[in-house]
Amino acid sequence: MPNHFMRNHLVIPLIVFSVIATCFEWQQWDLAIAKTLYGWEGGQWALKDNWWFKEVFHTGARNLMSVFTLVVLITWLFSFMLKPLRVWRRPLTYLVISILVSVIVIAVGKRFSNVECPWGLSMFGGSQTYFPIFSEHMFSPSTSECFPAGHASAGYAWFGLYFLLTKHAPRWRWWGLLSVVALGLFFGGIQQLRGAHFLSHDLWTLGICWLVAVVCCPLLYRSEHRAKTAAAIQENLLHASASR
Secondary structure: OOOOHHHHHHHHHHHHHHHHHHHHHHHOHHHHHHHHHHHHOOOOOOOOOOHHHHHHHHHHHHHHHHHHHHHHHHHHHHOOOOHHHHHHHHHHHHHHHHHHHHHHHHHHHHHHOOOOOHHHEHHHOOOEOOOOOOOHHHHOOOOOOOOOOHHHHHHHHHHHHHHHHHHHOHHHHHHHHHHHHHHHHHHHHHHHHHOOOOHHHHHHHHHHHHHHHHHOOHHHHHHHHHHHHHHHHHHHHHHHHHOO
């Protein structure tokens, strides 16, 4: 990978993410945003069971993204059998792994973190007490599966597409990144309007999926690294033979 890769794609984003996440907790932006949305909907989560938001934008969109993931997975499997697809085996391997690992990490986080959804809190018509994300309450036995945001991961889990395009079709990389971010924001926004998540839940999903995509990037560059290593070894051997 290029020398500046980790600085631009891991170190700087991690610093920015840490600052924004800290501000959300310190300034309680989650509550301010949720109270605004709750007020716009007339002091209730009026869109919680809305057919478009629940069946189409949530369930339907999730199923559609699952189909896209299945198509990528099947194409990857065929790359082991069909010669024209062989050249795409490594990029597809990276994309499949980054998607699946992102989804699994988010699912595990939801299973073991005890963070309430807005619609479950007493201040929003529910029965539970609000606690900041990283309070002791988060690590008690889970009664809710609201953190990180699962639906937003249907978009953000595709961050690997940006890195794949960066290496193989650079002029399209920003369009790939914009598409993934737009999907994540849309899916996350739908759930916030339904009262299913705070904005920071989506922020953490974005951060986790980005981190997974970056950590998996050596899968894209491994063959290139091996080729350079082999060339260097060959050059050293030739140099040693010539100097005898």
